[in-house]
Amino acid sequence: MATKQINMGVLALQGAFLEHINMLTGIPEVTSVITVRTAEELNSVDALIIPGGESTAMALIAERCNMLEPLRAFVRAKPTWGTCAGMIMLADEATGAKKGGQQLLGGLDICVNRNQFGTQKESFETMLHLPEILGEELFSAVFIRAPVISQIKSDKVKVVGRLERQIGETKAETIVAVRQEHLFATAFHPELTRDNRLHQFFVSMALTYKQ
Numbered sequence: 001m002a003t004k005q006i007n008m009g010v011l012a013l014q015g016a017f018l019e020h021i022n023m024l025t026g027i028p029e030v031t032s033v034i035t036v037r038t039a040e041e042l043n044s045v046d047a048l049i050i051p052g053g054e055s056t057a058m059a060l061i062a063e064r065c066n067m068l069e070p071l072r073a074f075v076r077a078k079p080t081w082g083t084c085a086g087m088i089m090l091a092d093e094a095t096g097a098k099k100g101g102q103q104l105l106g107g108l109d110i111c112v113n114r115n116q117f118g119t120q121k122e123s124f125e126t127m128l129h130l131p132e133i134l135g136e137e138l139f140s141a142v143f144i145r146a147p148v149i150s151q152i153k154s155d156k157v158k159v160v161g162r163l164e165r166q167i168g169e170t171k172a173e174t175i176v177a178v179r180q181e182h183l184f185a186t187a188f189h190p191e192l193t194r195d196n197r198l199h200q201f202f203v204s205m206a207l208t209y210k211q
């Protein structure tokens with residue numbers, strides 16, 4: 001039986017989209033990877049990655065390009081993975097937003113808190129346990145001005161990644177990866193490593209939604 005094939009898109013309005021394209025290239029099931037900037041391009045893909053970057057800028061550009069509604073319709077129906085700023089875009093609610101708020105796409109029944117770990121200088125890389133995705137194996141996760149999931153608002157949301165950090169005397173645990181049906185979100189940047197296991201996971205996940 002022929003292996004199922006998939007056409008992938010990476011939203012390329014702003015942020016680290018080239019790195020995602022590099023990660024997807026070479027995964028056998030991926031027939032094509034395109035940069036998505038228009039509704040026409042969006043409608044030609046089976047699944048989408050929304051990259052990291054700056055969610056306020058991404059939302060403003062999406063609004064100016066009349067992409068907010070096409071993106072909202074896409075994420076309601078088709079597999080989408082948001083990384084970092086992309087995760088913020090997929091959240092139903094965000095705190096720590098700029099004055100006046102910011103546009104979100106929504107879809108994930110979560111609240112995220114932006115820039116939870118501080119400034120760019122406070123970026124860090126740590127080994128993460130993602131048992132539902134990688135079993136016992138660890139994944140090196142890069143956090144850059146990352147958000148965290150501060151609230152889960154429905155039982156449709158499955159937590160797939162937790163980060164434990166020692167802050168002074170206390171151990172703090174935060175949620176950094178979730179899945180809700182066809183949506184997947186990570187607070188960190190798997191595209192900035194040389195490890196494409198999470199990209200492989202997303203491709204397999206997206207294939208299960210392809211007729």
Ligand SMILES: NC(=O)CC[C@H](N)C(=O)O
Pocket residue numbers: 051052053054055056083084085086088114115144145146147
């Ligand atoms: N690396 C990132 O994507 C940072 C996200 C950024 N802090 C935001 O709020 O959009």
